[in-house]
Amino acid sequence: MADEHTAERYRTRLLSTETWDDFATLVEANNGVWGGCWCMGFHPQGLDEQTRGANRANKQELVRKGAVHQMLVYDGDECVGWCQFGRPAEIARIKNQKTYESGLVDLPDWRIGCIFTGSRHRRAGVARTAVAGALAAIVDAGGGIVEAYPEQEAERAPQRGAYFHTGPESLFEEFGFTRDRRIAKWRWVMRATVGPPSAVSASPPERPGTAPGSRTA
Numbered sequence: 051m052a053d054e055h056t057a058e059r060y061r062t063r064l065l066s067t068e069t070w071d072d073f074a075t076l077v078e079a080n081n082g083v084w085g086g087c088w089c090m091g092f093h094p095q096g097l098d099e100q101t102r103g104a105n106r107a108n109k110q111e112l113v114r115k116g117a118v119h120q121m122l123v124y125d126g127d128e129c130v131g132w133c134q135f136g137r138p139a140e141i142a143r144i145k146n147q148k149t150y151e152s153g154l155v156d157l158p159d160w161r162i163g164c165i166f167t168g169s170r171h172r173r174a175g176v177a178r179t180a181v182a183g184a185l186a187a188i189v190d191a192g193g194g195i196v197e198a199y200p201e202q203e204a205e206r207a208p209q210r211g212a213y214f215h216t217g218p219e220s221l222f223e224e225f226g227f228t229r230d231r232r233i234a235k236w237r238w239v240m241r242a243t244v245g246p247p248s249a250v251s252a253s254p255p256e257r258p259g260t261a262p263g264s265r266t267a
Contacts, residue, residue, distance in 0.1 A: 060176065062183035065120035065132070070113055072129035073122060074106070076168055082106075083166060084215070089120070089134055092163035094142040121183035123167075123176050131167035133180035135160060135188065135196075144199055145216065146233040153231055158241065159194025165217045177221060185225060185244055193244040198222050202236045 063069050077083050086102025088109045098104035112118045119136040122129050135141070141161040144150060162184060167176040188196060200217040219229075219238060227240040 059125065060130075060179045061124045062179060063122050063124065064187065065113060065118055065122055066116075067114060069122055069129070070110060072124070072127075073120075073132070074110075076129045076131075077106075080166075080168055089132070089164050089166070092134060092141045092143050092161075093118075094139070096143055119184075119187070121180050121187060123180045123183070125171065125176075129168075130171040131165075131176035131180050133165050133177070133184040134163040135184040136163070137161070146199075146237055149233045150199075150239065153233075158197040160188050160196045162196065162198040162217075164215055166215065177217060178224070181217070181221060181225060189244050189246065193246055196227075196242050196244055197230070198227055198240045198242075199233070199237060200240060202238060206236060 065073050077088055082088060082102045082105070086105055087097060088102065088105040090105045090109050091097050093108075093112065095108055098108065109118070117140065118134075119140065120132050120134045123131040123133075137159070138157045138161055141163045144161070144163070162181070165177050165180060167174075167180075185196065188194070198217065200219045200222050201214045202219050204219070216237075219240065222240050222242075225242060227242040230239040230241045232238055
């Protein structure tokens with residue numbers, strides 16, 4: 051798979067020194083993302099709580115070193131969202147980590163971290179495109195066991211104003227992820243195994259009675 055992919059509406063590109071400015075424009079348009087995170091929370095360094103400028107600089111340095119895997123989604127020339135992924139050493143910090151580690155049997159080959167969609171593009175399939183692109187890149191890298199840490203929506207009161215930055219469970223179900231274990235009241239470890247390019251497609255299975263592309267995230 052090439053670095054750039056084409057979908058019906060969107061295209062995806064990996065975050066790199068070439069696409070940094072597009073990523074930075076999106077982050078800056080959304081208040082640094084969660085008040086200045088700059089998508090550093092899952093990296094080994096974690097967040098600098100003192101200044102968002104440090105988080106920006108740290109993220110850019112990781113990109114410069116090639117130590118970041120992040121699939122950006124474009125609507126035309128505008129970056130509108132992303133899905134962060136990587137090996138466990140790269141995505142080293144996850145939510146509810148102590149509970150996760152207490153029940154850990156074996157590490158996955160890959161993890162999916164942060165999923166973000168710009169405020170003007172939500173509920174338009176951006177997250178779905180980002181996850182599809184990330185899984186496609188993982189397949190090209192040889193595949194393996196992939197973990198995600200989404201929040202449960204079912205049997206839960208509507209979360210007004212909430213934004214699931216690790217994604218909703220239903221999104222990952224579309225891509226064949228299944229529950230592995232619970233690590234918080236509403237958070238699950240979900241796993242899927244993806245294979246080499248000849249064996250696995252990055253596109254999720256269609257649900258009975260739905261038209262292709264009708265599901266948005």
